[in-house]
Amino acid sequence: MKLKIITGLSGSGKTTALRAYEDLGYYAMDNAPAYLVEKFIELNKYQEKPIEKMAVVIDFRSFSLDNDIFKSIKSLKEANKDTEIIFIYCNDEIIQKRYNELRRPHPLGEYGNVSDGLEKEKNLLKPLRDISDKLIDTTNYKIAELRQVIESSGDKKNNIIINLISFGYKYGVSADFDFVFDVRFIPNPFYVEELKKLNGTNKKLANYLDQFDIIKDFEDRVYGLINSLLPSYEKEGKNIITIAFGCTGGQHRSVYMVEKMYEKMKDDDYILIKRHREKDKW
Structure with missing residues (x-):
């Protein structure tokens, strides 16, 4: 049993x-x-x-x-x-x-x-x-x-919990974040009229941002960095890691990146949680 x-x-x-x-x-x-x-x-x-x-x-x-x-x-x-x-x-x-x-x-x-x-x-x-x-x-x-x-x-053997969080810089950076990635270098959908009122979980907005090559490069580099450091965190006894992505308001770009990273990491051998901090403000 x-x-x-x-x-x-x-x-x-x-x-x-x-x-x-x-x-x-x-x-x-x-x-x-x-x-x-x-x-x-x-x-x-x-x-x-x-x-x-x-x-x-x-x-x-x-x-x-x-x-x-x-x-x-x-x-x-x-x-x-x-x-x-x-x-x-x-x-x-x-x-x-x-x-x-x-x-x-x-x-x-x-x-x-x-x-x-x-x-x-x-x-x-x-x-x-x-x-x-x-x-x-x-x-x-x-x-x-x-x-x-x-x-x-589930049946994952690794007990590390990774929190992926999106946030808006205009609302502050939490002291609880272990990694903070500023994604304001990504073209802002806020200035595209048909995307302005959407959020980063929306497929139409995601399709728009997917066209930029720099995003795939950034995603791969972040993934590589995190995986290279996790064994050291585990060795030090830190089993909860919070990785935050921030844009101006926490509605478009940071949300999009959390969704992307979640899809990329969800099958790896650790417990993965995603949260959009400013969701109530959308």
């Missing part, structure tokens, strides 16, 4: 990840003790039509149901070779904001205090984090983008 064990901090997106796997055809279980999952897998072998893929959330809630959860998870992984442990987390500020918006107390916090509960939860889950196969930081992800991470990961 292909098994995904989803764990991590409360409010970081574990339920979203579980639902994404469910949509991919996985049998989904939430808050299941590891020893029961192991028994379930054993019984499943004798079914006429056994379940082939399962995703399960195991977090601090399971601790009260399992005296030695780490031993149980280790045993589970040894018994089922095709098991991947995914640890989902995000920064404290985002988690606190999510709890405040929902007006929920943290179940581990004294008097429901979120900060206190979060620290206790981190300490409790550290051994699980240390043995996880994949770490996913959801700090900058919306729900749809986290689903993209899950859906695009």
